[in-house]
Amino acid sequence: MRFKTKGMEPLTTEQKIIKAASKLFTQKGYAATKTREIAEEADINLALLNYYFGSKERLYKEVVKDKLWMLLEVMIPILSDEKVSLEEKVMTIAENYTQLLLEHEELPIFILNEWTVNEDLFVDITRDARLFAKPVIEKQLKENGMKVSVPDFIANLLSLIMFSFVAKPLIVSSGLVEEGEFANFVNRRKGKIWEWMTKINQ
Amino acid sequence: MRFKTKGMEPLTTEQKIIKAASKLFTQKGYAATKTREIAEEADINLALLNYYFGSKERLYKEVVKDKLWMLLEVMIPILSDEKVSLEEKVMTIAENYTQLLLEHEELPIFILNEWTVNEDLFVDITRDARLFAKPVIEKQLKENGMKVSVPDFIANLLSLIMFSFVAKPLIVSSGLVEEGEFANFVNRRKGKIWEWMTKINQ
């Protein structure tokens, strides 16, 4: 989207298609989603899908790209910024992710599954993107007296924040946390992440 | 399978189908896997798939059930056993999961994704299964002076062990850990889980 639309203009046909495709692909995956369903959900004629996007596959790539950056932009720029302290980084990422994922619960499992099943697609998308700025984090770990490696630090951070969302069906149907309590559960965890990270990484 | 076969008998047709289906479904998901591919991979005639399993869907359910228990049986019986100390529980689960997942890397993302996309299927499978024995763990947490809740304890444990596998594509393509170093990475983490769990949960 080149120009952000402000206010109440109705969606263009293109936007309606992307929105519907986004919803259905993330819910059901590529193969299980039919172009007819997308057209119906978007309330447009089936032929328009091909008119605007050429093929189901190209439409899918647009959606995946969008969703992947949605997930990464919460983390990458902050981690690489030297002017942001380690504590601030952890707190901000925990806050932003928890909020984002509460609004888009299906996002991480969709991306991680697609990345596993369809690796080639992601090679294109992430090519040339420096995802993690190792040196910056390494320096800040030392300054904070943390002896952990950068990969372990990142793995621990993302684990503690994101895993609850990825494993939500297991956590809920096992009765560990009630569906209605899930938001409280992850919000409480969010508040402890920095404490946990300092303890773990000594 | 009622009777375990010892030694070198060739696989029965039924076993060949399950094996092939297992491989393809976990790699590509339900909708993307064609019955014709399963037949070819299993080296059997397409009609035999329906002869033995009735339909693609029934075959799929068999596979999902197998895989789900593979994932759960590593954890459920141990967690519920009162005679196993908390430390032993954590160490054993970390050890067993790391080994299992190194051999079946696609297992957790497959199950967690299917559980999200296709919840109904799992309602049947997990019905009446008491997945976690909360009281046992609660008692042991107190005895170990840990103030954490049972859901947080389980979430932390599984996060720290499993998330690396679920997020492997991200971890590897970002350059955080080299593909060839991945086994070492998770094995090193495995050795620290108990230490981390005691620190976090004070």
Next chain:
DNA sequence: GTCTATAAGGGGATAGAC
């Protein structure tokens, strides 16, 4: 840009011979 109609082929399933 949007519609209807249809082409072209894929995919799950089964009848019936062996």
Next chain:
DNA sequence: GTCTATCCCCTTATAGAC
């Protein structure tokens, strides 16, 4: 139990009218 041949619906994609 296993095979061949085939049914028939569903899906993606496009031609061509408006």
